[in-house]
Amino acid sequence: MAAKDRRIGVALAAATCTLLGSGKAAPAQAADDVNAWDFETALLYYGENDSRVRDISLSALAKRLFEDEKHLDLSLSVDTLTGASPSGAIATGSVQTFTSPSGREVYSTPANEIPLDDTFLDTRVAVSAHWTQSFARLYTGSAGASFSTEYDYTHIGADLALSRDFKQRNTTVSAAVAFSQDDIDPVGGAPQALSQMLDVGDLTNRGGSQSKDVLDVLIGMTQVINRTTLLRINYSFSDSSGYLTDPYKFLSVVDPISGDTLARSPPPGTQGPDGLYRFENRPDSRTKHGLFLEGKHAFGSKVLDLSYRYMTDDWEIDSHTLDARLRWPLGSFGYVEPHVRYYSQTAADFYRVNLTAAEPLPQFVSADSRLGDFDAITVGVKFGREMRHGAEWSARIELYQQNANVPDALLIGNQFGRERSLDLNAIIAQISYRFGL
Amino acid sequence: MRWLGIGLVIASLTGCASTGVAPWERDVLAKPEMQLDAQPLDVAFDDHIYFSKEASSGGRGFGGGGCGCN
Numbered sequence: 001m002a003a004k005d006r007r008i009g010v011a012l013a014a015a016t017c018t019l020l021g022s023g024k025a026a027p028a029q030a031a032d033d034v035n036a037w038d039f040e041t042a043l044l045y046y047g048e049n050d051s052r053v054r055d056i057s058l059s060a061l062a063k064r065l066f067e068d069e070k071h072l073d074l075s076l077s078v079d080t081l082t083g084a085s086p087s088g089a090i091a092t093g094s095v096q097t098f099t100s101p102s103g104r105e106v107y108s109t110p111a112n113e114i115p116l117d118d119t120f121l122d123t124r125v126a127v128s129a130h131w132t133q134s135f136a137r138l139y140t141g142s143a144g145a146s147f148s149t150e151y152d153y154t155h156i157g158a159d160l161a162l163s164r165d166f167k168q169r170n171t172t173v174s175a176a177v178a179f180s181q182d183d184i185d186p187v188g189g190a191p192q193a194l195s196q197m198l199d200v201g202d203l204t205n206r207g208g209s210q211s212k213d214v215l216d217v218l219i220g221m222t223q224v225i226n227r228t229t230l231l232r233i234n235y236s237f238s239d240s241s242g243y244l245t246d247p248y249k250f251l252s253v254v255d256p257i258s259g260d261t262l263a264r265s266p267p268p269g270t271q272g273p274d275g276l277y278r279f280e281n282r283p284d285s286r287t288k289h290g291l292f293l294e295g296k297h298a299f300g301s302k303v304l305d306l307s308y309r310y311m312t313d314d315w316e317i318d319s320h321t322l323d324a325r326l327r328w329p330l331g332s333f334g335y336v337e338p339h340v341r342y343y344s345q346t347a348a349d350f351y352r353v354n355l356t357a358a359e360p361l362p363q364f365v366s367a368d369s370r371l372g373d374f375d376a377i378t379v380g381v382k383f384g385r386e387m388r389h390g391a392e393w394s395a396r397i398e399l400y401q402q403n404a405n406v407p408d409a410l411l412i413g414n415q416f417g418r419e420r421s422l423d424l425n426a427i428i429a430q431i432s433y434r435f436g437l
Numbered sequence: 438m439r440w441l442g443i444g445l446v447i448a449s450l451t452g453c454a455s456t457g458v459a460p461w462e463r464d465v466l467a468k469p470e471m472q473l474d475a476q477p478l479d480v481a482f483d484d485h486i487y488f489s490k491e492a493s494s495g496g497r498g499f500g501g502g503g504c505g506c507n
Contacts, residue, residue, distance in 0.1 A: 153505030170457030
């Protein structure tokens with residue numbers, strides 16, 4: 001009994017600690033065998049409608065258990081991204097031409113369509129390593145580091161987490177801190193804030209690389225309620241500072257009456273934008289607070305996982321996320337797990353659809369739809385089948401849909417008759433295999 | 438008011454004498470599917486996707502981040 005109790009307590013502590021520490025926990029089927037490896041591997045496809053962003057991701061987690069419940073967790077993830085994403089410009093009644101992020105060529109958008117930048121192509125490699133061990137009987141500590149690199153972005157981070165069990169290990173209190181330093185080296189150079197999009201070959205508004213720092217703090221508590229119910233509550237604090245602007249996003253500058261984008265002509269013999277566009281600018285700091293509540297309850301052999309997250313930040317974005325999963329055993333066939341997620345956010349206080357020619361330039365402005373007001377829903381299902389020796393196959397498919405809410409107050413003149421926003425529909429498909437060696 | 442609510446939740450979780458189980462009552466809690474990190478790769482993928490597409494991230498852990506997608 002004591003050994004089982006200790007194992008569960010350590011598992012609870014490690015679960016909280018690892019989740020707090022990295023966001024990428026170790027394989028759940030912790031091997032009881034010391035010096036054994038557990039692996040979890042997965043292939044993910046993410047694809048958006050209208051040939052927009054596509055991501056194929058291959059990930060692997062490896063866990064090695066040592067004496068005295070020490071363990072090492074390693075992760076590797078490789079992403080390949082292609083496709084087009086909204087640039088921030090609005091639809092107009094005619095073809096629009098833009099200078100590409102590199103400043104070396106132009107691309108066009110048909111009339112009455114919301115412009116997409118289709119020069120998006122990247123490969124990302126991310127790795128992390130975490131060491132976890134218990135000490136002084138009731139404490140568990142974890143330390144880790146993460147690194148990722150892609151064409152225009154490099155991340156390096158470190159984190160520490162500590163947890164302590166109380167009340168016969170029915171309560172676990174955890175604290176964790178993470179710091180990351182990211183370098184951004186945009187294609188063609190980071191555009192000067194609010195500067196106008198220039199002609200091909202003119203890089204006078206481009207700067208060098210940029211950086212940002214992020215400090216995260218998490219305080220959490222896990223509580224066993226009864227034999228079949230478990231609760232977790234986390235408070236999170238995040239402070240970002242530095243370059244938080246998206247260097248590839250810009251806004252249309254429009255006539256204050258008609259709402260049409262102001263026209264311009266590149267000099268003869270030069271390619272360039274045929275409208276007036278200005279690059280966005282976001283504040284150089286952001287502070288977020290979050291509250292996360294999760295409950296797990298077993299109904300016989302079925303397990304329900306319910307969670308709610310509230311987040312608020314000083315960009316005036318508030319969000320609510322509700323998530324529910326029900327794991328339903330199918331006897332010897334394995335299990336099925338339906339999943340529903342609802343998300344809703346308010347717009348950043350500097351979110352705008354466009355700029356007008358009549359106004360002085362605001363200090364901060366962005367038309368990035370991810371900073372706008374929208375709701376999203378995810379519906380999916382997962383199938384899993386346990387194999388011999390603790391191995392497991394699983395597959396899931398989910399549909400993700402975003403519905404933007406662009407209020408009339410943000411629109412002008414002819415914009416009322418045109419497409420306001422691009423709704424997003426995406427498919428998430430994943431196959432996973434977990435095994436031990 | 439918000440923080441008062443959080444305090445009440447924490448107080449109710451820790452202060453109630455009837456919460457918790459004895460060591461020999463942990464059979465259900467010990468099942469892999471009852472662990473809070475039962476699906477680490479799914480969570481990691483989801484954090485990455487939603488970090489790229491939404492303005493909020495993290496909460497469960499430090500989730501998301503470390504990429505130029507937002």
